[in-house]
Amino acid sequence: MVARVSTVAFQGIEGLPVEVQVMVAPGKVGMQIVGLPDKAVAESRERVQAALHASGLSLPPKRVTVNLAPADLPKEGSHFDLPIALGLMAALGAIPGDALSGYLVIGELNLDGTIAPIAGALPAAISANAVEKGLICPADSGAEAAWAGSEIDILAPRSLIALANHFRGTQVLSRPAPAIRAQPANLPDLADIKGQESAKRALEVAAAGGHNLLMVGPPGSGKSMLAARLPSILPPLSAPELLEVSMIHSIAGQLSGGKLSDRRPFRTPHHSATMAALVGGGLRARPGEASLAHHGILFLDELPEFASPVVDALRQPLETGECIIARANHRVSYPSDFQLVAAMNPCRCGMAGEPGHVCARGIRCQSEYQGRISGPLMDRIDIRIDVPAVSATDLIRPRVAESSAVVAARVAAARERQRERFRRLGLPFATNARCSTALIETLAEPDPSGLQLLRDAAEKFRFSARGYHRVLKVARTLADLDGVETLGRIHLAEAISYRIASERLTAAA
Ligand SMILES: Nc1ncnc2c1ncn2[C@@H]1O[C@H](COP(=O)(O)OP(=O)(O)O)[C@@H](O)[C@H]1O
Numbered sequence: 001m002v003a004r005v006s007t008v009a010f011q012g013i014e015g016l017p018v019e020v021q022v023m024v025a026p027g028k029v030g031m032q033i034v035g036l037p038d039k040a041v042a043e044s045r046e047r048v049q050a051a052l053h054a055s056g057l058s059l060p061p062k063r064v065t066v067n068l069a070p071a072d073l074p075k076e077g078s079h080f081d082l083p084i085a086l087g088l089m090a091a092l093g094a095i096p097g098d099a100l101s102g103y104l105v106i107g108e109l110n111l112d113g114t115i116a117p118i119a120g121a122l123p124a125a126i127s128a129n130a131v132e133k134g135l136i137c138p139a140d141s142g143a144e145a146a147w148a149g150s151e152i153d154i155l156a157p158r159s160l161i162a163l164a165n166h167f168r169g170t171q172v173l174s175r176p177a178p179a180i181r182a183q184p185a186n187l188p189d190l191a192d193i194k195g196q197e198s199a200k201r202a203l204e205v206a207a208a209g210g211h212n213l214l215m216v217g218p219p220g221s222g223k224s225m226l227a228a229r230l231p232s233i234l235p236p237l238s239a240p241e242l243l244e245v246s247m248i249h250s251i252a253g254q255l256s257g258g259k260l261s262d263r264r265p266f267r268t269p270h271h272s273a274t275m276a277a278l279v280g281g282g283l284r285a286r287p288g289e290a291s292l293a294h295h296g297i298l299f300l301d302e303l304p305e306f307a308s309p310v311v312d313a314l315r316q317p318l319e320t321g322e323c324i325i326a327r328a329n330h331r332v333s334y335p336s337d338f339q340l341v342a343a344m345n346p347c348r349c350g351m352a353g354e355p356g357h358v359c360a361r362g363i364r365c366q367s368e369y370q371g372r373i374s375g376p377l378m379d380r381i382d383i384r385i386d387v388p389a390v391s392a393t394d395l396i397r398p399r400v401a402e403s404s405a406v407v408a409a410r411v412a413a414a415r416e417r418q419r420e421r422f423r424r425l426g427l428p429f430a431t432n433a434r435c436s437t438a439l440i441e442t443l444a445e446p447d448p449s450g451l452q453l454l455r456d457a458a459e460k461f462r463f464s465a466r467g468y469h470r471v472l473k474v475a476r477t478l479a480d481l482d483g484v485e486t487l488g489r490i491h492l493a494e495a496i497s498y499r500i501a502s503e504r505l506t507a508a509a
């Protein structure tokens, strides 16, 4: 007799259906797993045998064959332990064979028969819901799976024995409750920053329109400090965004305790990060920082210190909103629609442009350092600002600074205007930065004097086509912050100033 148990193999954030077929038949004693298992799956054999033994179920002296169908789909991970063990228990009659037919099963086994948490419980629960099945998952993953919907039947046992008792009706398992959303930790507040009014303004504009931002300034001028305050002015994730972000974090095994947070992700990879760490991949395909920052911020501090090929690998996700990882026999894609925020010193010694400072290596100090950032990447940055060191007067007798809550309210209002405009047109975009170039021309119409300014600036500074559209996008956001429909001269002037700064940087390189 063949026992069948449904489970999933993860590809990107999708769970593809896999059927575990278990047959116990006379023959050479032993257990064999077939169907493209990776090392973790192949080792499942040892864990399953030990766990069943610990649960008081010894295997008969027969041949056990486990097939993971479809046979040509690669199976990665340790979450196949539980479906294999349950299939075996069903084949041996330890649990009723039809009890499992309504469930999708994932879980890793410990040698003592307890069930260990796994990555990907949330996407698995969503896959289960799609095929109208319940989910059997580890106790520690239950809270996370419960987020997939209140109508899904979820069993989250601690051990094989607990599950067998549930099916026998002697000890009924209750449905896990979705864990309370982690309270946003006390985020650092904008009010901590003294002076730096124009940098704060740029931060607000970037947050409002989802624009990529580059800050350039000497060490200690507060660039890292400014970036760390960005999460406190961003609006919370919407419900569909929350689910999408959590799926990625679930696959990466980064949802601690299954708690979901509606805070936008803020990822800060170190500049020694490898390609796999940033865009995903590695031995077992895992989402990288760019995907973990989906719907949030990817902050690259000390941008020129990152290896150039690693940073340039971000160009694809910046353009398409997803990271594609090519594996030996298949391709995996993870959503990665993030906002890039970067900070850098103006030169190797960090002081170029400061009054009275002359770099030891002259102009080359600056041009070589800035030349490490490729033009195409620079082109994708909408707002570039200089962050000069704060003066002593600013620090000693500061003006009262606005708190993050005040700025966040303006950002939220501007985002709502954008969302409403795109919704009216039936478009999927949420921010001006994501709007297509063809569309921005119709959505961002300058008044006559604004148009004249744009025309003059485009001619004088020789904007590229992309540069021209990016200026319009930023100007659209500035008008949204002011709550007006038509772009005025001041909106274009400010947007152009952010653009010229970046053209200057490219020219210096
Ligand atoms: N505008 C400011 N207001 C208050 N403190 C500041 C300001 N700028 C810098 N600092 C102080 O200087 C420190 C270094 O700032 P940091 O953000 O690390 O600089 P950078 O990243 O530009 O090198 C901060 O931790 C903070 O104590």
Ligand SMILES: [Mg+2]
Residues within 6 Å of the ligand: 220, 223, 224, 225, 301, 343
């Ligand atoms: Mg810093």
